[in-house]
Amino acid sequence: MKSFIYLFVMLMFSFGFHLDKTAKDKKLVYKNTKVILNVDDYICSEDQWVYIHDYKGWISGNEHGFLDSAFIAKGQHQVELNFKIPCAVSAKLTFSKNGPLQLGFMAEQDSCLILNIDESSPYINIDCCIKAVQGTLHNFIYEMMQEEKRFRNKIQLYAENNQTDSIRILSDHYLQQLKKCMDETTEPVVVYECFAIIKHVIPGVNTSELFPKYASKFDWYPSLRSFYDRSAVVPPSEEARKSSARYGELRKERMRYTPLNKDLGSRLDLTFEDANGQKIATKDISTPYIFVDFWASWCKPCRKEIPNLKEAVAKYKDDLTIYAVSLDNKREAWQKAIKEDSTQEFLQVIGTLRNESPTQLLRQLEIQTIPANFLLDKERRIVAKDLRGEQLMQTLDSLINQ
Structure with missing residues (x-):
């Protein structure tokens, strides 16, 4: 926590220094802007910080800086951030624990941007990929990004069918839109x-x-020149280097985890969510044995093992529970595979968030390849792992019938 407070104080000082220097040299007028974040239960499930940072294009394309940060207390569903900018900015949100690691947005001077951030918000996306509740420029860029996706899809389709004339016509039309x-x-x-x-x-x-023509409209904004003039790419200031280093530390802290002991005899307590968002913990399962199976809809060897799992459950229905942990990124694919394989009798949970990133617990498990599995006894200790085919039934026979 002390490191986060130090980060905030140091970077606010750094931003203030640049504000004075830039405003004086370039005669820019800094005005307030406000960003309000509405967050869901997942984001505020524990205390954390949220940061807004940006590359200050009015200084150079390398001038990283933090614009503001705020503490989010556990259970706090709204947070407000305020900062001064000399023009509209393309900035990023970073949460210290739960939520996006880097999520892009647009903010204007003298405005209030309101965003809903939840578990489905992209983990890393520097574009305006979610629509704002309030924010004219942000939503304008959001629609621009949606149009870009549509253009990419059409170009790909034309390319697959060798329709070069269609590619040229569509590209010319799109270029004219952007020029306008x-x-x-x-x-x-x-x-x-x-x-x-x-x-x-x-x-x-x-x-x-084309680029010099439009960059000349904003000759005080050197980041535009960097697209065609390498001399416009100037080294970052000392303050910007410190800011970038601090952001690097923040990313490392976010990605840090303590691996779980998966050796035989080790206790393994797992909690993942089912399709309804309910947390299902292995410690709450009543059967003496739990077979924890890590799988995915796209994993053919995983799904090939399903008949063996069904046979084991049928024989030992009072003694065994299949705790199936999906590693799917797409929940639709996960649910489709469950229906196709008729595995509704298993306890089906998922190890990824709705933004498609792995949960912290899944990271701690360090599952490198699938299929992977652990057989837990009534003390929830690992008594066997990576059982395949007849091995599962043989192991259960020796344990349950002893």
Whole structure:
């Protein structure tokens, strides 16, 4: 906790220094902006911090800085952040424990952006990939990103069918849309987003004159020049380097976990959620033995073992529970596989969040390959693992009938 407080204080000082220097040198006017986050039970299930950070394009494309941070107490479903900016920014949200590690959004001067953040919010996505409850520019960029996805899908379809004329016509039309957007916008971050799409998404665009033309609209915003002029890419300041280093520490802290002991004889207490979001703990299961099976819908060897599991449950229905932990990213695929295999009799839970990232417990288990399994006794200690085929029945026979 002390490290987080130190991070906040040091970075706020760093931001204040740049604010004064930039406003003086570039004569930019800094104005307040507000970001309100509505978070679900998963996000506020424990105390944590949330940070807003950005690369300050009005200084350079390398000038990382934290704009604000706030503490979220357990059970607190709304948090407010405030900061000053000289123009609209494309910033990122980072939660210290639960929630996105890096989630992009747009914020304007003199405005209030409201976002709903929950377990399904993408773990890492620097675009405006979720629609705001309130936020004109953010939702404008959100729609732009949706249009980009549609363009990519159409281009892929045309490419698969060798429709080169259709690709050219669609690309020309899309380029004209983006030019119109750049003509009309008053915010350099919008031009930046258009530049990125033109450079990385639309095939065969000659940008040698196009980019300088639109960058000249915002000659005080050097990040735009970095698309075509390498001399515009200046090294970060000392404050920015410290900020980047602190963000790196935050990422490492977020990813840190303590591996669980999976040796024979070790106790293994697991809790994962079922399809209804209910937590199912192995310690609450009444049968003397639990077979913990890690699988996924796309894992053919996993699903090949299902007849053996069904046979074991049929023979020892009063003594054995199959605790099936899915590693699927897509819940639809998980549920479809359960229906196809008729495994509703198993206790079906999932080891990934709705944003498709693994839970902390799944990380701690360090499951490298599947199928993988553990047989737990009534003390919930591991008595066997990685049982396949007849091995499971033979092991159960020797344990239960002894």
